[in-house]
Amino acid sequence: MYQRIRKPIVISTAILFHVLLIFHLFFSPVIIVMASNKSIINASFIAFVLMFVLSLFFGRAYCSWFCPGCGIQEILALFIKRKSKNSRALYIKYFIFSIWIGVIIFGYISNGIHKIDLTYGMSDITFERKVILTIGAIVLIVPLTTIFGKFASCKYICWQAPFMIIGTKIRDSINLNGLRIISHSEACNECKECTKICPMNLDVMENAKRGKCNNTECILCGNCIDHCKNRVLRFSFKKQNPAT
Ligand code: SF4
Ligand code: SF4
Known part of the structure; x- marks a missing residue:
């Protein structure tokens, strides 16, 4: 019952992400690093904060219902049936997250916050950057899933998942609904x-x-x-x- 609603939604976000550049402004892990070095609160800053806040109420539901990466996984799952293992590789994503969030926090602490620009990253886009942004996610997801099995990139390298895992842990530790x-x-x-x-x-x-x-x-x-x-x-x- 839920899959009839969830799958069209999540596959649509994957398609929109790869067709409309504006989606990258909200989900790119790279643009927020650049913004932190220029003292700018950008669209992905707001998206990642929102993601964390929502996880206090909805756990990791974003991952399977709205994440463009999951949408690609759902398409790949039509061809790849093998499941990925829950090995120690699960911890790699925390390592990636720690470095990434550390660089962002360091950027904002050392440069301060001077302005809000939700379109930051849109104006100076070159053709090469456009191609990297558009195919970047696929280049990461497809080989990992092909080699290690379904949902491997979500489990092993997703830098967004720890946001929601931490949010869910906080929620449960203070016993919220x-x-x-x-x-x-x-x-x-x-x-x-x-x-x-x-x-x-x-x-x-x-x-x-x-x-x-x-x-x-x-x-x-x-x-x-x-x-x-x-x-x-x-x-x-x-x-x-x-x-x-
Ligand atoms: S094994 Fe799983 S699917 Fe089967 S009855 Fe128990 S909970 Fe339901
Ligand atoms: S991830 Fe597994 S356990 Fe969680 S809702 Fe989906 S099928 Fe159920």
């Missing part, structure tokens, strides 16, 4: 359909049976919910620990 998957484990007949369909290769059945569906790699795509005939799994907008 938020979007999550909950399970009604008594109804599970151990068919494993949820585990088979999970694009992030999580052991969903085991998590559902333990009543712990809050894995940091869960992107809240809803595939497991859609495929569970016994309605064990569902979305909920509750606290992690409703008793408190």
Whole structure:
């Protein structure tokens, strides 16, 4: 049920991202670094702050419902069926994130903030930069996914994912209401359909049976919910620990 809504949305964001340059201004990890060195609050600064704030309420839902990278993954998933492993490579994204966010923070601290320019990065665009911006994401995503399996780039190198993982952890540590998957484990007949369909290769059945569906790699795509005939799994907008 959810996939009929989610997939068209996320594939559309991928297409728009690669067709309309304006999307790069909001999602480019490079333009924000340049902006921080010029004391400018740019469009992607606002987008990344918003992404973090939204993760306090919606966890990693952005990843599977709106991220252009996920849209490309969904297209690739039509051809690549092998799943990527949840190995120690998952930690690479935190390393990339730390360096990237460190450079941005250093830029703003050392240069200050002097102006807001939401179109920064648009005016001085050269043909080469346009090509790099347009194909850059594909060049990163396609080989990684082909070699390591479905959703490999989301799991291993995505610099945006840690924003939302940190936001989700903060939310749960202070026990705020938020979007999550909950399970009604008594109804599970151990068919494993949820585990088979999970694009992030999580052991969903085991998590559902333990009543712990809050894995940091869960992107809240809803595939497991859609495929569970016994309605064990569902979305909920509750606290992690409703008793408190
Ligand atoms: S799909 Fe539903 S019934 Fe089947 S293993 Fe998963 S949670 Fe249990
Ligand atoms: S656990 Fe369910 S919602 Fe989370 S990534 Fe896997 S299939 Fe999607």
